[in-house]
Amino acid sequence: EAGVVQSPRYKIIEKKQPVAFWCNPISGHNTLYWYRQNLGQGPELLIRYENEEAVDDSQLPKDRFSAERLKGVDSTLKIQPAELGDSAVYLCASTSGGGANVLTFGAGSRLTVL
């Protein structure tokens, strides 16, 4: 079984530029999460999808961040424009749902904003 696939693995951009990250969850996993992990910190939830519906985006900075999961499978997280403080690892995770809530993470996308 393929795991959670993310791309790109690394991205370096100038501030004020746009950037997008892509995630393909484990097949059959209806729940998809985007987390952000700053250096030396634990992951912080940005947004959670149940199928194609964003059911928790309370921590997503909506002035510059957006996300979509149009067909309830792949998801894209976009930042426009990027700021220096956005430098972090963006982790995608998925789960089949239910109370057990065992998340499987992708390898992450490391963003550096110069």
Next chain:
Amino acid sequence: QKEVEQNSGPLSVPEGAIASLNCTYSDRGSQSFFWYRQYSGKSPELIMSIYSNGDKEDGRFTAQLNKASQYVSLLIRDSQPSDSATYLCAVKKSGGGADGLTFGKGTHLIIQP
């Protein structure tokens, strides 16, 4: 008070000894608790989950939960250099559904050969 608190370490333990990692949480209604291991530059991977008070053992790992004290711990017996990593405590807050987990900052564990 942070929702999930861990001592960031580093925690240094001799090879073969028991490593003890601790975590406290603030939401008394939390139901599910997880320990993830994260190697440097890698993504977190689940090593233990625990849902009821008491101990849960899996190989060299034992998770302990005390809901009255809002305390979760992870014991690693016969520590190996390959156990050197950051250990993240994660808590699913009260409420139904597949809610996101809240993570602590992680404890950096170093196993000294």
